[in-house]
Amino acid sequence: MLGALFVCLSLSSCSGVQSALDPAGLEASKVATLFYVMLAGGGLIWLGVVGALFYATRTGREPHSERSAGRVILWCGVIVPVTVLAALLSYAVWLMPNMRPWAPGGEGGLRRIEVTGEQFWWRVRYLRADGSLLFETANEVFVPVGERVLFVLKSPDVIHSFWIPSLGGKMDMIPGRINHVALEATKPGTYRGVCAEFCGPSHALMAFSVEAVDAAEFEDWIASRRAGRPAADPGGLELFLRHGCDACHAIAGTTADGTIGPSLTAFGARGSVGAGTLPNTVEDVARFIRYPDEIKPGSRMPSFGMLPEGDAERIAAYLKGLR
């Protein structure tokens, strides 16, 4: 058993863009510390119990008196666990208000990003201080390092759960309710968030990228997103509009303003297509346009397998060029 533990620990350097044990945020690092404390304590307790069990089942040993066996129940079963648990619980309850406030509403001054979980992608809306919309994007979140950001979490269809393991714990997105979670990145880098509540056939294919950048870079990014961009390839845009893509998708600076599907503004800057499903290459985007339901079962996007030869590729190339 210990061997297995050792193998597992050594196999895992624990690092990764989606690892709770490789924290890059305040909440995540507090939880990681809590875990290591519990792992050490738990390991010791487990060794103690197994040691007692081995000793008790040894054959050819003189039986202990009933009185001393009774004391084992009292001490090991009651007194020690009560003490240990009381200490652990105090530690955890003390951590709670440091991570998320006792009463909601105490986080009014924070920068707000509204994230809506939809089957099976993420609508991300950056809000001004007064709550009005700054701009909308999808499947990507930029956060400034060293600043607490309030995520406003919603869902229009089924329950999803918003989780960026590197930054902190998850929070559900429930139809009819608005949940909040405030997270603070402490290390710049690229991380990965996922949906953690089973939400339908493509629950496994619902991820988003998280970029934690320093404050200046963050402001540049905000400014670049707000500025309208001229279309890189007017021919691609024309196909995009002719095939009706704009019924669902919006691209800033064009007439495409659909709101049913993810916004495609600056799509070329994203790392993936289909909310983390495929890499963002021209072929994969074209494949996604043609066969969304094969790539992402249950996806609400109709398939465009009937597009004339080359059209999907042309649209994909156009989208890839959007910055």
Add this chain to the structure above:
Amino acid sequence: MTKVLGDFSPEERAAQEERLRKVWETPGGWRYWTSVNNSDIGLWYGVASFGFMLFAGTLALLMRLQLAVPDNDLLTADFFNQAFTLHGTVMMFLFAVPIFEAIAIFLLPSMLGARELPFPRLSAFGFWSFLLGGVFVCGSIFFNSAPSTGWFMYPPLATDKEFSGIGADIWLLGLSFIEVASIAAAVEIIVGIMKCRAPGMRINLMPMFAWYLLIVAGMILFAFPPLIAGDILFEMERMFDWPFFDAERGGDPLLWQHLFWIFGHPEVYIIFLPAIALMAMIVPTFAQRPIVGYSWIVLAAVGTGFLSFGLWVHHMFTTGLPQISLAFFSAASEAVVIPTGVQIFVFIATMLAGRVIFSVPMLFGAGGLITFVIGGLTGVMVALVPFDWQAHDTYFVVAHLHYVLIGGMLFPVVAGIYYYFPFVTGKKLSDAWGKVAFWLMFIGFNVGFFPMHFSGLRGMPRRVFTYPGDLGWDWFNLISTIGAFVFAAGVLTIIVDMFRPKYKLNDLNPWRSGTLEWTNNPDESWGMRSVPIITSRYPLWDQPNLQRDIDEGRYYLPDAKSGRRETLVTSVLDAEPIQCLRVGGTSYVTIVAAMALGGVFIALTFHWWITTIVCAIITLMAILYWLWTGTAEIPEAPEIDVGLGERLPIYRSGPASVGWWAMFITMVGDGTAFASLVFGYFFYWTIHEDFTAGISGPGAFWPMAALLLFLFSWVLMLAARHLNRDDNIIAARTALVVALVVTVAASVSGLMGPFTHDMDPTSHVYPATVWIISIWTVVHAVVGCIMQAYCLARSFAGRMTARYDQDIVNVTLYWHFLAVTAIVSFGVLGLFPMMR
């Protein structure tokens, strides 16, 4: 007072045995399946649930194959989702709970010294319901229509027709049917343990297993009804678009989560405690001494049972509930560790104070304990709110729950199989095969599940049908898959060992156990040869000559002269003999009733309304026939000779009778379901500024009229019972007729409130809630009317008299509960809107 034991010549004994054998005979040929003997039903139940376990295990292996490598396309997303939904559902509802009902039905009579449990036909009915429901739910995957929204069925995903399809209806209706079977088993077990113990087996002399099963059956009674209430709301939304969980029309998906986990968390302990109970039978045998700390472990088990109802919110730590309530439920979740720890250390202490013989059951027991402790420790971790925010819905939790359930339940069950195999078959499983099976299972399990802790913390969510290759999860998953197959090889080894040909033992008690069940001969279906007087917790160790005296028929009920199946009923605390109970024998009616009731649920799934109604009528007829011919029978003489020179009454009524207890217990469960619906009413009221959303309520007039009429009919029922007892039969019948008419009027009034105020249940959750509570009450009133008519018929048929009045006494008991239901429902519906 010492009793004078009977003394029979060998010829007399042979004649007694001949009569007993005939009375308790299991029918041959295809009629075998009409048997209601606890040993047959228990065996079928066990084999069926084991079969469902293998089915669900196979689904798990398929899932492990799919996850062995990243971006795998062995299974489609849809099939994977059906597979994990069924895996969880089947393991919980068709294996973990029923296997203990099986073991309890098989073992309890022998442990308690009873010939039979009090309602053998109810056990048979439960088994057939369970089998039919189980096959229906499992079979759906072969038609690609299994439920695919997770065993927790969260709305709105599971109420969305596009994403859940017919699978969700199969889940809701199939499992509601199985829940009926579970509640039937719970009633049987509670009444059996309280009323059918051997004389002298006072409550503090009961075997540990009986204590645990009593607690667990009680928990079933309070845990399953909230789920049934939730199922009703859910199915009303799916079938008729009543918006209980639809946020746009005032509903809330979180109500389902509350109801589901109020059931779901106690469920874990409902599974875990009976496994500990098996260990509590096994450990003393192999430590060769009585358990140390009998009262410690009983109190700990009771404590676990109570606490388990206060933990459910720890499944909802990430739903955005107020932090203060999270902290409370976190503390409660940690508290449950303490009674669990006490139970573990009771075993260790018992071993310390004894001399341990090592054996295969002990090997599985110890392996289970070692595994379970890891699950317990990770449980302590996830019960802490901040850690759960990270670990929730990841593979860490998958690892945790399998460590708990396989260590805390499956390993002890296998230990129990090895331990009790000689009791069931008279043969022993092989030590060598057992050791091989153990090591395969133990190593396979840990290799399979330990890495999941790490894949989970490295960000792998649960219920994903595939994952990308660049996140560092590949190796963990491949190792997990290999471990799962090694584990499965261990399970296969046990099955092979079971079917291998084996020698018959010529020893009834091969392990030298101290408890009463080991006096039974597995070749005879009568159970105890005669019902002994018990003076110790370990009678085979402490009561000399016990086995010989039982076998020579020197105790109670050594004979079956009346040609009827008879068992002793004793008082609840001190186990003084108070009745010679005649229990039901072999019958088709149980199968017919179960199949017809199954037909109701299956037809509802497909919206075949006419079939539903036909099956419902057949069910009602079958149950009425069953009651009419098989219960409250007027005996040929008031008393009967039970041996040892004592005579006991054959017919008892009121709290002394088992039927009264069964009604009482059933209605407690029923009341819990009703309370869950009322909880829903107040839940909606607390989450909305104005729950009614400006929609007119049922008013005060009709609900108050209904309330008063129900109270009046209740008073009439009391009067009828009283008049019947005074032998004023005409007046009693008149009171019954008037009560029936008043009940009908009360029911109509109950529905008039929402009806006259045009409350449209599809428009908003408020009218839907008013309707559902009204309908619940009226449906109970209809059942009450059928009971009143039944009493009238029994009275006219001469089957219910002043002296033999069990029917009307039990019906009046039902009416007490109905009166409370009516007061609460119409009080709340009529008056509460005015108090806001």
